[in-house]
Amino acid sequence: MQTNSNNYTVQEATRKLESYCAYQERCHKEVRQKLRDMGMIPEASDLIINHLIQENYLNEERFAQSYARGKFTIKKWGRNRIVNELKFRGISRFNIKTALKEIDDTVYLETLDALARKRVSQINETNLKKRRKKLADYLLYRGWESHLVYGKVKELVG
Missing domain, CATH: 1.10.10 (Arc Repressor Mutant, subunit A)
Structure with a gap:
């Protein structure tokens, strides 16, 4: 019923x-x-x-590409977070791979740099270890790859 x-x-x-x-x-x-x-x-x-x-109202490849582009451009999400969100929505591995090609590598690294610099200027912590941790946690939560995050933390916080 x-x-x-x-x-x-x-x-x-x-x-x-x-x-x-x-x-x-x-x-x-x-x-x-x-x-x-x-x-x-x-x-x-x-x-x-x-x-x-x-009738082409529903197309998962187009959805995945649009989603990846939007979340990266607007929310400044890293690839890990985008992949996890697409997996959660039941998108195939092939379509996820295709969607990630929408993100240019150069722009990706420039965005990480700008995001990290902006965030580091907002952290009011004086303890160096805590300052590093806060920056790393912020970037990791947003889905940036750990090797990129730790490289950026070392570069900006020391």
Whole structure:
């Protein structure tokens, strides 16, 4: 028995999901969850998802590329965090690899440098070890690779 007060026909749900996917890139997991929230049965969900893929509303490779570009550019996330978030969303290894190619290596290192310099100027700690740890923790949390982080910490904090 459905607990959702809104009952959708397959056509209504399809139109609603077309709008949902057209608004911004979505992954399959988000679309499946939306269909579950709408109270759609698995057979109808599969039908709708197949339609969305055929009509190019839903494309995981495009989603992964857009996600990686956006999180790097806007949130200044490192590759590790982007990979983990994409894995969490059920994106394939192949699409994750393709998405990471969206990030230029030179820009990546420049961004790390700018982020680290900005953060080190904000740390008010006088103890050198604590200062290093705070910078390293900040950069690692944002998903930057440890060998890059520790190199940057050594360069900026000493």
